[in-house]
Amino acid sequence: MPDKITIALGQISCQVGDKKHNIEIMKKKIAQAKKAKVDMIAFPELSLTGYMVRDRAYELAEPVPNGPSVQEIEKIAKNEDIHIIFGMIERNPKASAILHNTSVLIGPKGYIGKYRKMHLPTHSVFEEKRYFRPGYQAPVFETAAGKIGMMICYDVYFPEITRLMSLEGAKLIVCISASPSIRRGFFETLTAARAMENTVFLAFVNLAGVQDGLQFWGGSRILAPSGSLISQAKYDVDDFISATINYQDINRVQAWAPVLRDLRPEVYTSLRKKTENL
Amino acid sequence: MLLRQEALKLDLPLTATRLKRFIKDYVEKTKAEGAVLNLSGGIDSATATALATLALGKNKVVALSLPERETRSALDLKHTKMLAEKFGFSLETIDITNILQAYYKTIPAFDPKERLCKGNIKARARMTCLYYYANRQNRIAVGSSDKSESMIGYFTKWGDVAADISPLMDLYKTQVRQLAAHIGVPRQIIAKPSTPQLWPGQLAEDELGIKYEALDLILLGLENFIAAEEIAEQLDLPLKLIEEVKARWLSNEHKRRAPLTMKMEYRTIGADFRLPYTPP
Numbered sequence: 266m267p268d269k270i271t272i273a274l275g276q277i278s279c280q281v282g283d284k285k286h287n288i289e290i291m292k293k294k295i296a297q298a299k300k301a302k303v304d305m306i307a308f309p310e311l312s313l314t315g316y317m318v319r320d321r322a323y324e325l326a327e328p329v330p331n332g333p334s335v336q337e338i339e340k341i342a343k344n345e346d347i348h349i350i351f352g353m354i355e356r357n358p359k360a361s362a363i364l365h366n367t368s369v370l371i372g373p374k375g376y377i378g379k380y381r382k383m384h385l386p387t388h389s390v391f392e393e394k395r396y397f398r399p400g401y402q403a404p405v406f407e408t409a410a411g412k413i414g415m416m417i418c419y420d421v422y423f424p425e426i427t428r429l430m431s432l433e434g435a436k437l438i439v440c441i442s443a444s445p446s447i448r449r450g451f452f453e454t455l456t457a458a459r460a461m462e463n464t465v466f467l468a469f470v471n472l473a474g475v476q477d478g479l480q481f482w483g484g485s486r487i488l489a490p491s492g493s494l495i496s497q498a499k500y501d502v503d504d505f506i507s508a509t510i511n512y513q514d515i516n517r518v519q520a521w522a523p524v525l526r527d528l529r530p531e532v533y534t535s536l537r538k539k540t541e542n543l
Numbered sequence: 544m545l546l547r548q549e550a551l552k553l554d555l556p557l558t559a560t561r562l563k564r565f566i567k568d569y570v571e572k573t574k575a576e577g578a579v580l581n582l583s584g585g586i587d588s589a590t591a592t593a594l595a596t597l598a599l600g601k602n603k604v605v606a607l608s609l610p611e612r613e614t615r616s617a618l619d620l621k622h623t624k625m626l627a628e629k630f631g632f633s634l635e636t637i638d639i640t641n642i643l644q645a646y647y648k649t650i651p652a653f654d655p656k657e658r659l660c661k662g663n664i665k666a667r668a669r670m671t672c673l674y675y676y677a678n679r680q681n682r683i684a685v686g687s688s689d690k691s692e693s694m695i696g697y698f699t700k701w702g703d704v705a706a707d708i709s710p711l712m713d714l715y716k717t718q719v720r721q722l723a724a725h726i727g728v729p730r731q732i733i734a735k736p737s738t739p740q741l742w743p744g745q746l747a748e749d750e751l752g753i754k755y756e757a758l759d760l761i762l763l764g765l766e767n768f769i770a771a772e773e774i775a776e777q778l779d780l781p782l783k784l785i786e787e788v789k790a791r792w793l794s795n796e797h798k799r800r801a802p803l804t805m806k807m808e809y810r811t812i813g814a815d816f817r818l819p820y821t822p823p
Contacts, residue, residue, distance in 0.1 A: 281819045281821065282819060315819075317819050317820075318819055319817040319818055319819055320816060320817045320818055321818065321819060392817065395817075446561065474568070475564060475565055475568040475569075476819075477819060477820045477821075478565065478708075478820070480561050480564070480565070501560075501561070501564070
């Protein structure tokens with residue numbers, strides 16, 4: 266695993282339902298990332314299709330990794346020698362009417378893995394349970410850019426996901442998001458908390474622009490294992506940020522905040538029972 | 544939750560920026576030439592017109608001032624001109640009295656004593672003019688309904704509420720006042736009592752029997768699932784008043800939705816279809 270990597274966040278506005286257009290936007294940010302000698306670039310939740318696709322989700326879904334869009338982005342990753350994380354609607358390989366809200370990780374040598382969103386918001390303007398089946402796993406991937414976990418937007422409200430991934434050895438957690446403006450305060454707090462309570466780097470990349478009357482607030486950020494802000498993108502509008510992170514910082518922070526050492530496993534048995542009986 | 548005026552305080556620069564972006568984004572995505580609005584001279588339409596002009600530029604906005612004989616107000620006409628001079632949008636003043644007279648004379652069931660039915664014809668005639676300009680000039684119709692009036696149904700169904708987008712519909716009247724002052728709507732317009740202009744002398748707060756400062760806090764409470772009893776206690780207002788406002792809010796849902804249909808198939812307009820607003 267490398268000591269240092271440079272990570273970029275492509276904060277983009279997507280055209281709803283236009284995958285070709287959105288891949289073109291991603292390509293421009295990838296070109297920008299190459300100039301900045303970036304090892305990994307991440308794009309927001311459902312960046313391939315836009316977030317407010319609603320019933321069009323069924324026609325826009327593709328299998329992962331064998332669908333045309335993943336294959337096209339695989340070619341870009343190979344040509345540009347870069348890791349790419351992006352969001353898309355995944356068609357389940359066993360039951361084609363079942364969809365997932367998925368984050369895909371592709372490396373310079375090809376497809377690495379995926380994460381299916383576990384917590385699907387279905388309240389206020391969100392209708393995700395109407396369309397998606399939740400994921401059941403929080404995998405961690407060993408890559409040339411480090412040991413990486415992924416999560417998606419509303420997952421950040423649930424500390425269990427980042428905890429699972431940090432216990433699996435993740436050093437960098439990438440949270441891809443489509444968070445509308447009124448939620449900004451919550452996400453600014455929660456992203457810092459998830460980094461700090463696990464002593465991991467956390468990269469949060471959010472959509473920008475307006476879709477169906479929702480202003481996505483941007484504000485993408487890279488957070489240190491101490492929870493402090495390393496870099497932050499502009500609010501509301503398209504932007505690009507990059508930063509070099511040093512994985513050795515995790516050891517330094519863990520020396521004065523040894524949260525993983527101090528975990529109490531017996532709490533989890535009780536937590537499970539209480540949750541089941543809620 | 545404390546129901547106090549502070550709870551309705553806006554981050555004004557952020558609100559203005561986001562609403563301007565919302566208008567501009569919609570015009571661009573729909574490939575429209577600009578916006579058209581009905582400008583009565585009241586605070587809501589003045590604020591919506593000023594915002595649209597700030598968002599799109601003065602050459603992209605047309606405002607229609609549509610007076611008629613019974614409710615014509617020299618002060619309102621003066622204010623529409625004042626606003627046009629300040630912001631630079633195009634103002635077209637069209638007297639719609641003859642259009643209305645044609646309705647009154649042609650409809651066999653027309654009864655001049657039924658002032659609400661008659662007033663609604665005025666609001667719908669204005670809507671027809673608005674959409675003529677929208678169609679003819681490829682503009683989006685920008686509405687100016689606010690959240691207070693939309694929640695209690697204080698508008699004409701398919702009339703003044705009709706629009707492609709309504710940037711102010713999530714802001715209460717007292718919040719529109721804050722925004723109006725922030726973006727430079729003249730003080731005289733902000734301070735003027737609101738009127739739907741359906742009949743002579745009609746004033747919103749007199750007709751509703753409540754000041755917007757109180758109405759907005761009641762609606763904020765209802766919006767936040769606070770019980771009527773608690774709202775009454777917090778605001779030191781009679782419970783009966785809170786219950787009346789709540790009843791108006793609930794009973795007017797038919798004015799805010801697409802027409803109800805009988806569900807006959809698996810996918811029904813209104814009940815099932817969920818499609819994006821602006822396809823590529």
